[in-house]
Amino acid sequence: MAPTIRALPLISKARNGVGAFILQCKRMELAYCDFGGSSNGMKRFIERDLPKFAAANPQIEFVVHPRPNHHPTIRGLYINGREKVVCVRNMHESEIIQKAQLLRDSSGAKIKKSNKKVTSLNESVRGVFSPYHGEQFKI
Amino acid sequence: MICLDQSVVTSPENLHLLGKNRPSSGILLLSSLSALTLHAHAVMPKMVRPMMAYQPPVGDQTCFGYLVVTKVRDWSAALNIKIRIGAVGENEWCLFLVLMGAGPAPISPCRQPLTSTRLAALHARLGLSKSKFPLETLAKCLIDRTMDHNPAVNNSALSNLGNNLIGYWTSEYLLTKYPRLPRAILGQSVSSFAGNKVLHILGREWGIDHAFMPKAEADAGLLQFGRVRPGEENWMLNAVNKRPVNRLKLEAQGKERQPLEEEMGLTTEEVEIADPSDKKGLKKIVVGMPLELAYANAVKAVFGAIYLHEGQKATYEFFKAHILSRHFDLEKVFDFFTPTRTLSRIAAREGFEPPIARLLSESGRNTRHPVFNVGVFSGDELLGEGAGASLNEARIRAAVNALKAWYLYSPPASIRGDLPSKTERDPSAEFRGGFLDKGDVVI
Structure with missing residues (x-):
């Protein structure tokens, strides 16, 4: 009696959003300077808009910390281990919130060009063309 | 230029007077060399976590206490306060301000489950119930038994429960959907969906981070476990070598057979030592855990904890969303040793005509x-079709395709049986039995 079949050790792949959706931005660090004028917008953002923004995005851990003598930044840390940093010097609160939204919505992956209209793990429903089926070409 | 008395500057409790947290930071200038050193000390004070304040209710992931700090202009007064408790907004948040240099450092809030921002964010990211699933349980899920041997504190019990749930639900789903799966394929498919390797990846995809060689001060939102340290391979080998002997002994004495570690979702890669509290030296405690296993246990523990706090329905929804939704091509798992013979055996057992391979079309023979x-035919019926560069290759591919078509039969939804766990989730639901196959063939 011999085994007729063997199983290959493969593992399933994640499809974020098909079942559960995990927001890829997991931490946002907001740095400001108490002294410098380029942080004025950032400080107003932190005081006025951040509570609302944080409450709307409970999946993200927000850290506010001073960075004296430097321009203010927003740093997004992502699940894939990468990070994205945006310098928000001299920006108005309304511009800063757009940058925060950009970091929140980003996947953290490097930006790459996609030439395909559809990218999918699933096989084509129609199948691949086969010259051996259907009406065959006769010389 | 600011002149400071040297004794004031060098005393450690006054270092904070210089540097980052002073409103005047950055414009401090001293001219001599020693003064420059002092300056360096001053502007780079001992690295501590940023000052944070927390909001105890579930769901807070912010550090707004800092905002309050920035508003405090009277720094000398603020620095004398060790813990400042205030009320902000409608929720009456308690703000714990941990201030540098203000007496003995109190326990950092991030160590407490209720005040760890990382933990609160993870709670929200997983979409756990705010009212039912407490943060303390999530913190418990992240404490491995190699971190704390007390089963009331670590995740071993929850992880065991989660392991059983995940294993049961995955196998019943696969068996109901593909009733003819051979045993070897079924076992592999279950671990392809919910094995330790996948659960480790899942934990990473949830954004769980681990603490490096954690002590008690680790953030409650980090996975904490004891590492398998270099040089401990001997322990591992001893543990592996001892186990089968012990099991055989138990069996010889007629005692209940111990479950295999593999069946419990454990592997023999753990490092265990004798429990010092046990005089007879029979009890063992695990002191080192591979990273993959620690993550898998934490993820299983989250499933177990949802089951306990939110009930079976919510856990099953969570299971579907996080495990069954993953992409897995079952067809690629099959590896046949002798496809043509196996196909013949199946045909003989099922009473089909013996399969015969026929050439359907060809191109460029010379x-x-x-x-x-x-194509492989049983009578007039085409069982499978395959293309290859030689007649033999094409015949074997055709047999493999025929076997896959047989084994991967999935009853249409109209006649497919219900999942056995359906009645557990809803006792009043009607249950329809499914299709049962005869099983593998033997050559």
Whole structure:
């Protein structure tokens, strides 16, 4: 009696959003300077808009910390281990919130060009063309 | 230029007077060399976590206490306060301000489950119930038994429960959907969906981070476990070598057979030592855990904890969303040793006519790249079709396709049986039995 079949050790792949959706931005660090004028917008953002923004995005851990003598930044840390940093010097609160939204919505992956209209793990429903089926070409 | 008395500057409790947290930071200038050193000390004070304040209710992931700090202009007064408790907004948040240099450092809030921002964010990211699933349980899920041997504190019990749930639900789903799966394929498919390797990846995809060699001060939102340290391979080998002997002994004495570690979702890669509290030296405690296993246990523990706090329905929804939704091509798992013989055996057992391979079409027989298209027929019925560069290759591919078509039969939804766990989730639901196959063939 011999085994007729063997199983290959493969593992399933994640499809974020098909079942559960995990927001890829997991931490946002907001740095400001108490002294410098380029942080004025950032400080107003932190005081006025951040509570609302944080409450709307409970999946993200927000850290506010001073960075004296430097321009203010927003740093997004992502699940894939990468990070994205945006310098928000001299920006108005309304511009800063757009940058925060950009970091929140980003996947953290490097930006790459996609030439395909559809990218999918699933096989084509129609199948691949086969010259051996259907009406065959006769010389 | 600011002149400071040297004794004031060098005393450690006054270092904070210089540097980052002073409103005047950055404009401090001293001229001599020693003064420059002092300056360096001053502007780079001992690295501590940023000052944070927390909001105890579930769901807070912010550090707004800092905002309050920035508003405090009277720094000398603020620095004398060790813990400042205030009320902000409608929720009356308690703000714990941990201030540098203000007496003995109190326990950092991030160590407490209720005040760890990382933990609160993870709670929200997983979409756990705010009212039912407490943060303390999530913190418990992240404490491995190698971190704390007390089963009331670590995740071992929850992880065991989660392991059973995940294993049961995955196998019943696969068996109901593909009733003819051979045993070897079924076992592999279950671990392809919910094995330790996948659960480790899942934990990473949830954004769980681990603490490096954690002590008690680790953030409650980090996975904490004891590492398998270099040089401990001997322990591992001893543990592996001892186990089968012990099991055989138990069996010889007629005692209940111990479950295999593999069946419990554990592997023999753990490092265990004798429990010092046990005089007879029979009890063992695990002191080192591979990273993959620690993550898998934490993820299983989250499933177990949802089951306890939110009930079976919510856990099953969570399971579907996080495990069954993953992409897995079952067809690629099959590896046949003798496909044509196996196909013949199945045909004989099922009473079909013996399978015969026939050439359906071909091209370029005498060229460098011939293609043959072969079909395997049982009587007039086409069982499978395959293309190959030689007649034999095409015949074998056709047999493999026929076998896959047989084994991967999935009853249409109209006649497919219900999942056995359906009645557990809803006792009043009607249950329809499914299709049961005869099983593998033997050559």
